[in-house]
Amino acid sequence: MNNILDCITGGIRNVGIVGHVNPDGDCAGSVAACYHYLRDNVPSLHIVPFLQELPYGIRFLEEDLPIRRDAGEGEKFDLMISLDAASVERIGAGKAAFLSCENTVCIDHHATCPGFGKENLVLPGASSACEVLYGLLTRDRIGYSCAVSLYTGIIHDTGALRFDNVSPKTVLIVSDLIAKGIPFTRIIEESFTEKALVEMKITGEIIKNSVLDEDRHFLYGVCPLEMQQRYGLTPVELGGVVAEMNEVREARVVLFMYQFEDGSWKGSLRSKSDVDVSAIAVRYGGGGHVRAAGFSFQGDPEETAAEILQLLPTGGGRK
Template identity: 35%
Template sequence: MRIDDHMNGVKTVAIAGHVRPDGDCIGSSMGLYLYFQKNYPDVRVDVFLEDIPEEFLFIKDADKINHTFTTDVESYDLFICIDCEKGRTGEAEKIFDAAKKTINIDHHISNTGTGDVTYIVPTSSSACELAYDVMDKDKLDINIAQALYTGMVTDTGVFKYNSTSPKTYEIAGKLISYGFDFTWLIDHVFYEKTYLQNQILGRALLESITLMDGKVIASVVSRQTMDFYGVTGSDLDGIVNQLMFTIGTDVSIFMYEDEPMMYRVSLRSNGNIDVSRVAKLLGGGGHVRASGCTLNGTAHDAINSITKYIQQQYDEKK
């Protein structure tokens, strides 16, 4: 699939990713936006995303993202849904439904494809890798390359997750050849934390518990604790990955109380358990090693629901 093949007669383009956008969602959305801005200057392009974490504001034109999901365009000529299916675009779904033509680009195995045109590659490392695939390589510049590299870095865990392929490294090499400071970028989006973020990380690790003979580790941050430290959900990024570094662990579970009795759940696996199966059974989705969902009720009930489906996979292996 080539994105330029779908631009004939297009005057308006909308781009959206999933709710609670992460680095890959932001990088791929903005990479496409910058590609259109550079190569189709007469086309109106709008990106619709919820508020993004501050560490991604360095991406060119990130300040132009529409966070209100209001527009005077009745029906966009083209809507690109990237890094998710349309059902995870939140308030942008109504804009998707009204568009004249829709394209869905994603790498999540749980996405069966939503759109007139679909480009779903579950083996790809990231949505940014797929965004690179659909672009004309002669039409890129340093800003597009930096946006795409940002998503690749974050969604591969700095190229260490098993979704990383020789192709991923090849693309990354081509992107850094544009000359942006990729060492600073990696530190900034993946490793740097504020003092408060380090405090809440320490609290989450201190209060974690192990389950199922140490094969599962879980930690929960309550709304009360978040309010005490003055942190938001974006400040908790990376905690689930840190939990996964525990020796002997197959699965890490991290949950935070976004609203009273409503938990955002992140799951990570070393590959012995397919957490995308677990998340899908609970109304979420993702990848074999990294998935998520939202659960209502008590934290205790949520963990019981998750571990029940994890145990089913262990039983299947017997």
């Protein structure tokens, strides 16, 4: 597969696009970009972008994007495209439609992704699913909305071009997208750096209560349901907390654990050393990248933090 349009053969009329559970900027950005690109270049297609509820900062992507949470009873697609989902289990909205479709495409950048489509393009070296998708598009055919979506995804998965998943190629892609006249400063501010005061306040309480192991440079924080209810927030609004924790100088490995309505927990891991947090996440049935990974678990967050501490080297790994 060299070009996404190669997948649109004669008999393809209905296309569904899916991302992962709890969509982030790269997931929603890549789904939106794929939608806009196909809509702009193959107007005869019926295209459905499936996404779960988006965090506030990236809801601008919903403009001009007819998002659906689920496929209708018996609704069939000729082609299903998955973006940024590291496994078939991780697919969020539209999962049943993906599973029941014979003609599937998997586009991703997670090293742990097996490539679960009939056609696959998994590039673990790429900064983001948006970067992988860009490689399947024809430059001159990328319209404004597609460019905004691709840029948003790259910005979110690279921490605004700060992480070491940025390659010269990533920067060239960003250059190309900026040349399309997109509001690149506003996208970073509105979707990435700005937060509601209440989100800043809950982050403050989580960091105030966080625990640092000075030997292993391990910092962890916990946000139970009770705390979320006190601030009137839900897990979807806690996506930025781990990044703030990661800015603590003494921390080399960071774990943020937050609880969901059903009592289960999500653990988000970050590393600023040579500790590979995706290997830790995999032990708990999750996945991700060397420096950013996640997993779900049941049980006690303090015990989970104590277990993970034991997996870390003294010194917290080389920086």
